[in-house]
Amino acid sequence: MRLATWNVNSVKARLPRLLEWLAEADPDIVCLQEIKVATALFPAAEVEELGYEVAAHGEGRWNGVALLSRAGLEDVSLGFPGEPGYAGDTTEPTLIDDPGLRRPEARAVGGTCGGIRVWSLYAPNGRTPDSPHYAYKLDWYAALRTALADELASEPQLVACGDFNVAPTDDDVWDPAVFVGSTHVTPAERQALADLRALGLRDVVPTPMKGPHPFTYWDYRAGMFAKNNGMRIDLVYATEAVAGQVRAAYVDREARKGKGPSDHAPVVVDLS
Protein backbone atom coordinates (compact mmCIF):
# COMPACT_ATOMS: atom_id res chain seq x y z
CA MET A 1 0.00 0.00 0.00
CA ARG A 2 1.48 3.30 -1.11
CA LEU A 3 0.24 6.54 0.45
CA ALA A 4 1.27 10.02 -0.68
CA THR A 5 0.60 13.66 0.14
CA TRP A 6 1.31 16.54 -2.22
CA ASN A 7 0.53 20.24 -2.24
CA VAL A 8 0.11 20.69 -6.00
CA ASN A 9 -0.39 24.49 -6.00
CA SER A 10 -3.35 24.41 -8.42
CA VAL A 11 -4.60 21.08 -9.73
CA LYS A 12 -5.54 22.82 -12.97
CA ALA A 13 -2.06 24.22 -13.63
CA ARG A 14 -0.48 20.95 -12.42
CA LEU A 15 -2.80 18.46 -14.13
CA PRO A 16 -0.32 17.16 -16.74
CA ARG A 17 2.35 16.72 -14.09
CA LEU A 18 -0.11 15.21 -11.62
CA LEU A 19 -1.33 12.59 -14.09
CA GLU A 20 2.23 11.79 -15.12
CA TRP A 21 3.28 11.48 -11.49
CA LEU A 22 0.32 9.25 -10.55
CA ALA A 23 1.15 6.88 -13.40
CA GLU A 24 4.81 6.76 -12.46
CA ALA A 25 4.68 6.70 -8.64
CA ASP A 26 1.58 4.49 -8.67
CA PRO A 27 0.25 5.46 -5.21
CA ASP A 28 -2.90 3.82 -3.83
CA ILE A 29 -4.01 6.75 -1.68
CA VAL A 30 -3.17 10.40 -2.45
CA CYS A 31 -3.85 13.49 -0.38
CA LEU A 32 -3.75 16.71 -2.42
CA GLN A 33 -3.70 20.28 -1.15
CA GLU A 34 -4.12 23.72 -2.71
CA ILE A 35 -6.17 22.40 -5.60
CA LYS A 36 -7.39 25.99 -6.15
CA VAL A 37 -10.57 24.99 -7.97
CA ALA A 38 -14.21 24.73 -7.02
CA THR A 39 -15.29 21.19 -6.08
CA ALA A 40 -17.29 20.81 -9.29
CA LEU A 41 -14.30 21.81 -11.43
CA PHE A 42 -11.89 19.23 -10.04
CA PRO A 43 -10.61 17.12 -12.98
CA ALA A 44 -12.22 13.97 -11.59
CA ALA A 45 -12.66 12.20 -14.93
CA GLU A 46 -8.94 12.34 -15.75
CA VAL A 47 -8.02 11.01 -12.31
CA GLU A 48 -10.74 8.35 -12.30
CA GLU A 49 -9.37 7.09 -15.59
CA LEU A 50 -6.26 6.05 -13.65
CA GLY A 51 -8.39 3.95 -11.34
CA TYR A 52 -9.00 6.33 -8.46
CA GLU A 53 -12.12 7.27 -6.60
CA VAL A 54 -12.13 10.99 -5.85
CA ALA A 55 -13.32 13.16 -2.97
CA ALA A 56 -12.64 16.82 -3.70
CA HIS A 57 -13.38 19.80 -1.47
CA GLY A 58 -12.62 23.09 -3.19
CA GLU A 59 -13.76 26.68 -3.16
CA GLY A 60 -12.24 28.40 -6.18
CA ARG A 61 -9.27 30.69 -6.08
CA TRP A 62 -7.64 29.62 -2.82
CA ASN A 63 -7.12 26.52 -0.72
CA GLY A 64 -8.92 23.29 -1.59
CA VAL A 65 -8.06 19.66 -0.80
CA ALA A 66 -8.74 16.27 -2.34
CA LEU A 67 -8.44 12.60 -1.55
CA LEU A 68 -7.78 10.00 -4.26
CA SER A 69 -8.02 6.30 -3.50
CA ARG A 70 -7.73 2.93 -5.20
CA ALA A 71 -8.27 1.21 -1.85
CA GLY A 72 -11.90 2.21 -1.34
CA LEU A 73 -13.29 5.58 -0.32
CA GLU A 74 -16.07 5.64 2.25
CA ASP A 75 -17.50 7.95 4.89
CA VAL A 76 -16.22 11.10 3.19
CA SER A 77 -16.13 14.24 5.33
CA LEU A 78 -15.81 17.66 3.72
CA GLY A 79 -14.22 19.62 6.54
CA PHE A 80 -14.35 18.44 10.15
CA PRO A 81 -16.82 19.09 12.98
CA GLY A 82 -16.13 22.41 14.70
CA GLU A 83 -13.80 23.62 11.96
CA PRO A 84 -13.51 27.41 12.28
CA GLY A 85 -13.94 29.79 9.36
CA TYR A 86 -12.07 32.96 8.54
CA ALA A 87 -13.37 36.50 8.10
CA GLY A 88 -11.67 36.35 4.74
CA ASP A 89 -12.35 39.98 3.92
CA THR A 90 -9.19 42.07 3.65
CA THR A 91 -11.19 45.17 4.54
CA GLU A 92 -11.94 43.50 7.87
CA PRO A 93 -8.84 43.91 10.06
CA THR A 94 -9.92 41.45 12.73
CA LEU A 95 -11.73 38.17 12.95
CA ILE A 96 -15.49 38.57 12.90
CA ASP A 97 -16.60 38.03 16.49
CA ASP A 98 -19.45 35.66 15.68
CA PRO A 99 -17.80 32.42 14.48
CA GLY A 100 -21.05 31.56 12.72
CA LEU A 101 -20.54 34.48 10.34
CA ARG A 102 -17.00 33.58 9.38
CA ARG A 103 -16.44 32.23 5.91
CA PRO A 104 -15.68 28.51 5.94
CA GLU A 105 -12.67 27.43 3.88
CA ALA A 106 -11.83 24.17 2.11
CA ARG A 107 -8.94 22.88 4.20
CA ALA A 108 -9.82 19.31 5.15
CA VAL A 109 -11.27 16.23 3.52
CA GLY A 110 -11.45 12.86 5.20
CA GLY A 111 -12.32 9.39 4.02
CA THR A 112 -11.91 5.74 4.95
CA CYS A 113 -9.66 3.90 2.51
CA GLY A 114 -9.22 0.16 2.96
CA GLY A 115 -9.77 0.36 6.71
CA ILE A 116 -7.56 3.40 7.23
CA ARG A 117 -9.08 6.74 8.17
CA VAL A 118 -7.26 9.29 6.00
CA TRP A 119 -7.29 13.09 6.20
CA SER A 120 -5.93 15.49 3.59
CA LEU A 121 -5.25 18.77 5.38
CA TYR A 122 -4.17 22.26 4.39
CA ALA A 123 -3.48 24.35 7.48
CA PRO A 124 -3.90 28.14 7.34
CA ASN A 125 -0.66 30.00 6.60
CA GLY A 126 -0.87 32.51 9.44
CA ARG A 127 0.86 35.25 7.41
CA THR A 128 2.52 37.04 10.36
CA PRO A 129 2.39 36.30 14.10
CA ASP A 130 0.41 39.51 14.74
CA SER A 131 -2.12 38.81 11.98
CA PRO A 132 -5.72 37.69 12.62
CA HIS A 133 -4.84 34.89 10.23
CA TYR A 134 -2.33 33.59 12.77
CA ALA A 135 -5.00 33.48 15.49
CA TYR A 136 -7.22 31.67 13.00
CA LYS A 137 -4.43 29.18 12.33
CA LEU A 138 -4.14 28.32 16.03
CA ASP A 139 -7.94 28.09 16.36
CA TRP A 140 -8.03 25.75 13.38
CA TYR A 141 -5.38 23.52 14.96
CA ALA A 142 -7.27 23.41 18.26
CA ALA A 143 -10.46 22.37 16.47
CA LEU A 144 -8.57 19.80 14.38
CA ARG A 145 -7.14 18.29 17.57
CA THR A 146 -10.63 17.92 19.03
CA ALA A 147 -12.03 16.39 15.84
CA LEU A 148 -9.16 13.91 15.49
CA ALA A 149 -9.40 12.99 19.18
CA ASP A 150 -13.05 12.08 18.62
CA GLU A 151 -12.21 9.87 15.65
CA LEU A 152 -9.24 8.25 17.37
CA ALA A 153 -11.57 6.96 20.07
CA SER A 154 -12.88 4.46 17.49
CA GLU A 155 -10.30 4.52 14.67
CA PRO A 156 -7.01 2.80 15.55
CA GLN A 157 -5.78 3.17 11.97
CA LEU A 158 -5.70 6.88 11.15
CA VAL A 159 -3.33 9.08 9.20
CA ALA A 160 -3.45 12.88 8.95
CA CYS A 161 -1.48 14.06 5.94
CA GLY A 162 -0.93 17.37 4.29
CA ASP A 163 0.56 20.81 4.28
CA PHE A 164 0.65 21.67 7.98
CA ASN A 165 2.35 25.03 7.38
CA VAL A 166 4.53 24.49 10.45
CA ALA A 167 8.15 23.33 10.52
CA PRO A 168 8.26 21.00 13.55
CA THR A 169 11.87 21.82 14.54
CA ASP A 170 14.69 24.19 13.58
CA ASP A 171 16.17 21.28 11.62
CA ASP A 172 13.14 21.56 9.35
CA VAL A 173 14.14 24.94 7.90
CA TRP A 174 17.30 25.63 5.94
CA ASP A 175 18.36 28.57 8.14
CA PRO A 176 16.57 29.12 11.47
CA ALA A 177 17.99 32.66 11.66
CA VAL A 178 15.96 33.65 8.59
CA PHE A 179 12.73 32.64 10.31
CA VAL A 180 13.09 34.57 13.55
CA GLY A 181 9.83 36.46 14.02
CA SER A 182 8.08 34.56 11.23
CA THR A 183 5.20 32.15 11.21
CA HIS A 184 5.78 28.40 10.73
CA VAL A 185 8.37 28.22 13.54
CA THR A 186 6.76 29.95 16.54
CA PRO A 187 6.45 28.04 19.83
CA ALA A 188 2.65 28.18 19.66
CA GLU A 189 2.55 26.62 16.20
CA ARG A 190 5.03 23.92 17.19
CA GLN A 191 2.98 23.28 20.31
CA ALA A 192 -0.10 22.79 18.11
CA LEU A 193 1.77 20.00 16.31
CA ALA A 194 2.97 18.55 19.60
CA ASP A 195 -0.64 18.52 20.80
CA LEU A 196 -1.59 16.43 17.75
CA ARG A 197 1.26 14.01 18.41
CA ALA A 198 0.10 13.75 22.03
CA LEU A 199 -3.12 12.20 20.71
CA GLY A 200 -1.01 9.20 19.73
CA LEU A 201 0.11 10.31 16.28
CA ARG A 202 3.65 9.71 15.11
CA ASP A 203 5.54 11.96 12.70
CA VAL A 204 6.54 9.70 9.78
CA VAL A 205 9.74 11.47 8.76
CA PRO A 206 10.68 10.77 5.14
CA THR A 207 14.12 10.12 3.67
CA PRO A 208 15.38 13.38 2.10
CA MET A 209 16.85 11.77 -1.06
CA LYS A 210 19.36 14.65 -1.13
CA GLY A 211 21.14 16.35 1.75
CA PRO A 212 20.46 15.83 5.45
CA HIS A 213 17.07 17.53 5.68
CA PRO A 214 13.83 16.00 4.33
CA PHE A 215 12.52 19.31 3.02
CA THR A 216 9.21 19.25 1.16
CA TYR A 217 8.84 22.91 0.12
CA TRP A 218 11.15 25.34 -1.65
CA ASP A 219 10.13 28.87 -2.61
CA TYR A 220 9.96 29.44 -6.36
CA ARG A 221 12.09 32.57 -6.00
CA ALA A 222 15.82 33.12 -5.97
CA GLY A 223 16.85 29.59 -6.88
CA MET A 224 15.83 28.21 -3.52
CA PHE A 225 15.37 24.66 -4.79
CA ALA A 226 18.76 24.61 -6.50
CA LYS A 227 20.35 25.75 -3.22
CA ASN A 228 18.20 23.27 -1.28
CA ASN A 229 16.93 26.14 0.85
CA GLY A 230 13.72 24.42 1.85
CA MET A 231 11.35 23.62 4.68
CA ARG A 232 9.70 20.46 5.95
CA ILE A 233 6.06 21.47 6.34
CA ASP A 234 4.27 18.64 4.53
CA LEU A 235 3.78 15.94 7.13
CA VAL A 236 2.35 12.49 7.66
CA TYR A 237 1.01 11.98 11.18
CA ALA A 238 0.00 8.36 11.75
CA THR A 239 -1.31 6.29 14.62
CA GLU A 240 1.01 3.56 15.91
CA ALA A 241 -1.09 0.96 14.10
CA VAL A 242 -0.25 2.67 10.78
CA ALA A 243 3.24 3.94 11.62
CA GLY A 244 4.22 0.42 12.63
CA GLN A 245 3.54 -0.71 9.07
CA VAL A 246 5.82 1.87 7.43
CA ARG A 247 8.42 0.10 5.28
CA ALA A 248 9.80 3.25 3.65
CA ALA A 249 9.07 6.95 3.33
CA TYR A 250 10.73 9.48 1.07
CA VAL A 251 10.48 12.94 -0.44
CA ASP A 252 10.04 12.73 -4.20
CA ARG A 253 12.34 15.61 -5.15
CA GLU A 254 12.13 14.64 -8.82
CA ALA A 255 8.59 16.02 -8.86
CA ARG A 256 9.97 19.45 -7.85
CA LYS A 257 12.31 19.56 -10.87
CA GLY A 258 11.77 20.37 -14.52
CA LYS A 259 9.17 22.54 -16.20
CA GLY A 260 6.15 23.81 -14.31
CA PRO A 261 6.56 22.11 -10.91
CA SER A 262 4.61 22.80 -7.74
CA ASP A 263 6.67 24.53 -5.08
CA HIS A 264 6.10 21.44 -2.90
CA ALA A 265 7.34 17.89 -3.43
CA PRO A 266 5.24 14.81 -2.65
CA VAL A 267 5.90 12.75 0.46
CA VAL A 268 5.51 9.04 -0.34
CA VAL A 269 4.97 6.36 2.33
CA ASP A 270 4.99 2.61 1.71
CA LEU A 271 2.99 0.48 4.16
CA SER A 272 3.23 -3.27 4.45
Next chain:
DNA sequence: ATGCCTTATTTCATAAGA
Protein backbone atom coordinates in the same frame (compact mmCIF):
# COMPACT_ATOMS: atom_id res chain seq x y z
C1' DA B 1 13.71 47.08 3.17
C1' DT B 2 12.15 44.77 -0.93
C1' DG B 3 11.76 41.54 -4.60
C1' DC B 4 13.00 37.30 -6.14
C1' DC B 5 8.31 33.29 -8.68
C1' DT B 6 3.78 31.42 -9.51
C1' DT B 7 -1.11 31.16 -9.07
C1' DA B 8 -6.12 32.77 -10.15
C1' DT B 9 -9.00 36.48 -10.74
C1' DT B 10 -13.94 41.32 -10.75
C1' DT B 11 -6.61 40.60 -15.17
C1' DC B 12 -2.12 44.47 -18.23
C1' DA B 13 -2.81 44.82 -11.37
C1' DT B 14 -3.52 42.59 -7.11
C1' DA B 15 -3.49 39.31 -3.23
C1' DA B 16 -1.56 35.40 -1.42
C1' DG B 17 1.64 32.04 -0.68
C1' DA B 18 5.51 30.53 3.49
